[in-house]
Amino acid sequence: MRFGGIRRAGLPASQIFFYRGRSLVDPDFVRTGLPDGPAQGAEPTPSPGLACPQNALEALLLRRARQLAPDGVRFVTRLLSFSQDGDGVHAVVEETNTGQRHAVRADWLVGCDGASSGVRSGAGIAMEGPTGLGHFLSIRFEAPLGDVVAERASASYFLTEPGRGGFLAVDNDRHWIYQHPFDPQRDDIADLMSDQLQLAQLVREAAGLPNLEVTVQDTMTWRMDAQLAETYRRSRVLIAGDAAHVIPPTGGHGMNTGIGDADNLSWKLAAVTAGTAGQALLDTYESERRPVARQVIDLSLANSRGARRATRRSRAPSPPRGGAGAFHGRAGPSAASVRTAPTTPPTRRTRDFPPATCAGARLGSRKGNRSAARSGVRALRARTGPFQCGRVAAGLLPGLVPMGADKGWRLGIPAGPLAAVL
Incomplete structure (x- = not known):
């Protein structure tokens, strides 16, 4: 894309x-x-x-994901439970509109399911901050x-x-x-x-x-x-995006950081599942990405304090440190900052949702690792069974969330060696 x-x-x-x-x-x-x-x-x-408003962004991401994996994106699907052993992960997912449940076996599970990540809590990974x-x-x-x-x-x-x-x-x-x-x-x-x-x-x-x-x-x-996960990996379970770090929206760095996680992790998972690298390669994911999230959280906190001081002064503020972005956060329970207008009056919802990302986040650019990412599309093939989902692009791990998720369900992408819960 x-x-x-x-x-x-x-x-x-x-x-x-x-x-x-x-x-x-x-x-x-x-x-x-x-x-x-x-x-x-x-x-x-x-x-x-x-x-870019996220209802527009997510539509573009969804279209691209379906081009790469026509049967690989499933909405109204939530993760109920999972367990892991030395060879992989066993998960149970449910279609929320029918109640039908499916067993999924995958080599790896990546939790990209936001600030209130069920994958993170299920893996016993604590948040700090x-x-x-x-x-x-x-x-x-x-x-x-x-x-x-x-x-x-x-x-x-x-x-x-x-x-x-x-x-x-x-x-x-x-x-x-x-x-x-x-x-x-x-x-x-x-x-x-x-x-x-x-x-x-x-x-x-x-x-x-x-x-x-x-x-x-x-x-x-x-x-x-302003929280950071104590670790990004628990054996065969990994976390990325807001599941790994909850960043104040001042500066618009949340989505960038999540995209950086996917860029780092996707080609490594592709190499490991293809057998061209050992599992030790995945250890570098946390060592390379967690310090970045720590720095970004500190930067965003400084921006937040500066914004509060500036609102009490009439002088011109400095632009947020670290780049452009919206300070506002989002307007819905999913990562969608702007959701499709409902046909009924706004529902009464009082539950607090920590910000998953923010509109206006800048998309970074990085050369390299592209051939590995492309090979990952070929490597991540579904196994037989009720979730034979074809192929999925590993580089899209944290990008897609269901819009209008009024009941808090998550989008699951079981994909052969890799099951991503978004």
Whole structure:
């Protein structure tokens, strides 16, 4: 899959800026961006900053996955249990729409199932680090704001006092997300989420437009954590993405880090399953990737502290350290920051979901290991049985999640020697 399709689905490069003001119509707003051009420091990647709504991104990833493995992606499927021995992993999965269960035997199990990973907990891998650093109510809404922001269009809109929270642009026209901070000990967030009029009023007040027409499409609470798994591997079970690290969304590094995990792990698994490398190669996955996640978590925490200080000042903020990205987090229980609009009013959901990733995450670029990844597609063939799924691209391990997963089910990709639970 080329980045061109993703870039076309995202915001144009001219809108990759950070806005700061008391509202969306603040005449004293400040808009900052990243250094641009060789004189100021060229981007160290052929794919510079990109903001793409995740409902669009996941559709592209799903299409590509099905091109590589037409029968390899199964929705409404969740992992019930697993056990491992010296030769592989035995798992039981369930089709949630029918209740039918299947036994899956695989050489390896990779848990790419998010911050609340069942694979991680099942493997007995603990998380280290603080939780509850912040609580936010995401309001996904539609409103005619294109003309309002036309001369100040940005990817992220930080609100300074007396404003609260911020806006995330989905298309910088009609589709938006507003992130409203709240105190779970003080605010009755459940009642707020069930009150359409009050939700719309929150958006109007934050935008600074008392007569704005607002259609609330969905709501979700989420919690900011900063955690790292104590290990990335337990024998034949490995974890990647948010299952291995929960990164504050300030800076937009969560998805990048997960993609880096997949890039590192996929070719190694392909080599081991193909018999061209020993299992010791997999030990380098943790030694190479866990220190990166530690550094990114620390960087994102520093960005978070800087963002909080800047909201109390009127001066222009510095762009988040480490690259562009949205600070806002997401608006749904899966990794989808923007989900398909429901046909019914927003459901009342009060469960906290630690952020899985954030819209606007930059896609890195890395040369090399491509032939190994391609060989991995050939190597990861399904065994016979009820889950004879063909082939799956190992490089897509953390990329796909079910959209609209109201009941918290996960997408399973059992694929012969490798079973990936996303």
